[in-house]
Amino acid sequence: MSINIKEWDLVIEPKGSLFRLNLKEVWKYRDLLEMYIKRDIVTFYKQTILGPLWFFIQPIFTTIVFMFVFGGLAGIPTDGIPQPLFYLSGICLWNYFSDSLNKISDTFYTNQAVFGKVYFPRLIVPISVTISGLLKMLIQFLLFVGVYIYFASKGSTIGVNAYAFLFPVLIFILAGLGLGFGIIISSLTTKYRDLKFLLAFAIQLWMYFTPVIYPLSVMEGNYKRYIWLIQANPVTAVMETFKYGFLGKGTFSWFSLGYSFLFTIVLLLIGTWIFNRVERSFMDVV
Amino acid sequence: MDDIAIKFENISKQYRLGTIGTGTLSHDLNRWWITNIRGKEDPYIKIGQVNDRESKSTSDYVWALRDIDCEVKKGEVLGIIGKNGAGKSTLLKILSHVTTPTTGRIMARGRIASLLEVGTGFHPEMTGRENVYMNGSIMGMTKAEITRKLDEIVDFAGVEKYIDTPVKRYSSGMTVRLGFSIAAHLEPEILVVDEVLAVGDAEFQKKAIGRMQDVSDKDGRTVLFVSHNMQAITNLCTRVILLNKGTVAFDSTPLDVVRNYLMFEASKEGAVMWNDQSAPGNSMIKLSSIKILDEDNNIRSQFFSRGKIKVQLDFTIFELDSELVIGFDITNENGIVILRTYQNDGTPDSWPILKMGRNSLVCELPEGFFNAGAYYISPKISLHCRNWIINSDPLLSFEVEVNHGLSPFWNRITKANRPGSLAIILPWKDNDIVYNTQI
Numbered sequence: 001m002s003i004n005i006k007e008w009d010l011v012i013e014p015k016g017s018l019f020r021l022n023l024k025e026v027w028k029y030r031d032l033l034e035m036y037i038k039r040d041i042v043t044f045y046k047q048t049i050l051g052p053l054w055f056f057i058q059p060i061f062t063t064i065v066f067m068f069v070f071g072g073l074a075g076i077p078t079d080g081i082p083q084p085l086f087y088l089s090g091i092c093l094w095n096y097f098s099d100s101l102n103k104i105s106d107t108f109y110t111n112q113a114v115f116g117k118v119y120f121p122r123l124i125v126p127i128s129v130t131i132s133g134l135l136k137m138l139i140q141f142l143l144f145v146g147v148y149i150y151f152a153s154k155g156s157t158i159g160v161n162a163y164a165f166l167f168p169v170l171i172f173i174l175a176g177l178g179l180g181f182g183i184i185i186s187s188l189t190t191k192y193r194d195l196k197f198l199l200a201f202a203i204q205l206w207m208y209f210t211p212v213i214y215p216l217s218v219m220e221g222n223y224k225r226y227i228w229l230i231q232a233n234p235v236t237a238v239m240e241t242f243k244y245g246f247l248g249k250g251t252f253s254w255f256s257l258g259y260s261f262l263f264t265i266v267l268l269l270i271g272t273w274i275f276n277r278v279e280r281s282f283m284d285v286v
Numbered sequence: 287m288d289d290i291a292i293k294f295e296n297i298s299k300q301y302r303l304g305t306i307g308t309g310t311l312s313h314d315l316n317r318w319w320i321t322n323i324r325g326k327e328d329p330y331i332k333i334g335q336v337n338d339r340e341s342k343s344t345s346d347y348v349w350a351l352r353d354i355d356c357e358v359k360k361g362e363v364l365g366i367i368g369k370n371g372a373g374k375s376t377l378l379k380i381l382s383h384v385t386t387p388t389t390g391r392i393m394a395r396g397r398i399a400s401l402l403e404v405g406t407g408f409h410p411e412m413t414g415r416e417n418v419y420m421n422g423s424i425m426g427m428t429k430a431e432i433t434r435k436l437d438e439i440v441d442f443a444g445v446e447k448y449i450d451t452p453v454k455r456y457s458s459g460m461t462v463r464l465g466f467s468i469a470a471h472l473e474p475e476i477l478v479v480d481e482v483l484a485v486g487d488a489e490f491q492k493k494a495i496g497r498m499q500d501v502s503d504k505d506g507r508t509v510l511f512v513s514h515n516m517q518a519i520t521n522l523c524t525r526v527i528l529l530n531k532g533t534v535a536f537d538s539t540p541l542d543v544v545r546n547y548l549m550f551e552a553s554k555e556g557a558v559m560w561n562d563q564s565a566p567g568n569s570m571i572k573l574s575s576i577k578i579l580d581e582d583n584n585i586r587s588q589f590f591s592r593g594k595i596k597v598q599l600d601f602t603i604f605e606l607d608s609e610l611v612i613g614f615d616i617t618n619e620n621g622i623v624i625l626r627t628y629q630n631d632g633t634p635d636s637w638p639i640l641k642m643g644r645n646s647l648v649c650e651l652p653e654g655f656f657n658a659g660a661y662y663i664s665p666k667i668s669l670h671c672r673n674w675i676i677n678s679d680p681l682l683s684f685e686v687e688v689n690h691g692l693s694p695f696w697n698r699i700t701k702a703n704r705p706g707s708l709a710i711i712l713p714w715k716d717n718d719i720v721y722n723t724q725i
Binding site: 008009010011012013014029031032034035036038039042043046047114115116117118119120191192280281284 | 293301302311314379380381382383384385386387388389390391392393394395396397398400409411412416419420423424425426427428429452
């Protein structure tokens with residue numbers, strides 16, 4: 001019996017082609033993507049007095065604490081960058097990455113009620129988290145710009161340079177890493193949830209393997225033997241390039257940025273592949 | 287070929303029993319090794335039992351659906367009936383793309399929308415309006431489409447006043463109405479309705495069913511309808527399939543299938559008895575048997591209408607509750623409930639006294655009550671207005687032949703000469719009022 005599959009709008013089979021990216025379908029559902037992003041942003045500060053101000057409060061306080069603990073007590077140098085700027089840039093970028101990773105890794109679990117009843121490309125949800133997180137980070141970036149102008153007007157020797165134009169690339173890498181790792185973990189935790197427990201403290205520890213509270217140059221000086229560990233971390237290049245481009249200090253190399261970029265692409269490919277595999281039947285095992 | 291809306295080809299679905307834990311990992315690895323590394327066929331797909339809830343399973347795998355082959359024509363209203371666990375919801379889940387079949391293929395034309403998720407994805411913190419957009423886009427509508435229909439949706443739901451209030455402040459009725467209203471304005475080519483719909487109040491159900499009728503009659507769309515309500519099935523559907531243990535047992539006109547279903551399900555022995563393990567009920571009360579008896583307390587399933595018919599319910603109470611309601615439904619052969627009776631229908635002093643431990647209640651149906659035909663009994667036990675304990679499909683059947691006609695005209699009442707389910711002889715009298723004929 002030969003049936004022309006083309007004449008049907010929808011064909012449901014046990015296994016589809018695994019490498020088919022659902023991007024076309026995601027595009028078809030772009031209105032839903034928009035709604036999800038809006039929901040994430042709007043519901044964040046519903047029923048609060050300070051409203052969107054909360055976007056700023058968290059990084060401000062974290063910066064103050066970091067200045068006290070790491071800058072003051074521990075005396076970790078900041079490459080000559082004013083401490084508030086140094087910590088604030090690190091916190092904004094790192095929070096974006098860790099927040100999306102955290103939220104996305106729970107995708108299947110937290111959305112099982114909706115996923116169990118209606119079909120839409122599941123990738124919509126992690127992508128929406130990535131984008132709404134990005135908006136949040138860009139808002140926080142305004143804070144960074146404010147502090148930046150303050151220090152510049154006081155004659156600090158910080159200088160924005162041409163490498164700042166790499167900012168969109170940095171954003172792409174950071175978003176891609178959060179999304180990629182997130183969907184892999186969410187796919188792996190549908191059946192066995194062990195990884196979820198690991199993730200909680202892995203993210204915490206990960207920050208210390210990323211130049212957030214210290215510059216990479218400190219490692220070069222004191223712990224040359226272990227520096228490869230930090231350099232293998234794809235987030236490192238993002239942090240250093242950002243500081244190099246906007247604050248004029250830091251370790252920049254095209255090689256490490258290229259490495260991070262390639263890492264992100266490969267991660268996204270593997271991620272979508274696993275995610276596609278799992279989304280088809282996750283309802284049976286979640 | 288072109289008039290087929292959905293085509294099911296050998297759809298099967300296998301489920302794994304038990305919980306997921308440490309032990310299942312080695313099993314998974316074994317399965318993965320055999321299929322992916324050694325490239326052999328999955329050995330576990332061959333085993334697995336038919337989905338029989340009554341007997342204890344010997345295999346870890348169970349077939350929720352097995353080789354469903356079926357075509358649904360455009361504009362058809364297909365009813366799907368079957369016992370709980372027969373595979374109805376699994377079939378709908380596969381059709382709505384939520385999970386995948388283990389084997390087989392479904393092909394469909396047009397957008398599929400399901401009414402099984404009234405209010406899915408409602409976010410309590412967002413306003414009604416925001417949720418309409420959210421929910422609508424989850425169901426596959428575009429933003430422009432929703433904006434165009436927003437007024438209509440809000441109007442149909444009757445929540446104009448509250449549309450800018452967070453949904454968490456809504457009453458549950460308002461939430462359901464809004465959710466249904468969105469779904470009702472979807473205009474899909476294929477509409478899937480699960481029995482969950484039957485939860486709302488009577489008015490809501492009427493609205494929902496009316497909307498379904500509109501969808502199929504006026505717009506010529508295809509509807510798949512799962513329900514336990516035989517009356518709704520026979521009224522709405524143009525064709526019905528009966529699922530049993532994951533396979534299609536019957537596929538015919540609604541009346542035919544409903545009759546078959548009732549016969550198929552119910553015992554013709556005149557009694558059903560359960561042992562302690564299989565007894566239906568919960569930790570409060572368990573039914574141990576239900577019997578149909580004649581005047582002399584003999585178990586029978588064939589009766590003459592001249593003579594009483596008694597229904598005896600035996601059950602064990604483990605925890606007394608003053609709101610325990612025990613009774614049964616009598617259904618005719620078309621699936622229409624003709625009577626529901628409860629032990630506490632009368633005044634409180636006439637109620638039988640329920641006690642801890644074994645109880646036995648008898649309900650007597652008067653002589654000459656039934657017309658000729660087949661009838662079915664479904665036990666109903668509940669906590670008044672709280673929850674069902676037993677709300678089963680027909681379990682017992684009995685047949686009645688009429689012989690109580692006392693009139694020379696009507697000494698042989700049969701279904702052929704007297705319609706209706708009941709054939710009670712009612713008193714007829716001269717009217718005492720004297721009319722003034724002069725006016």
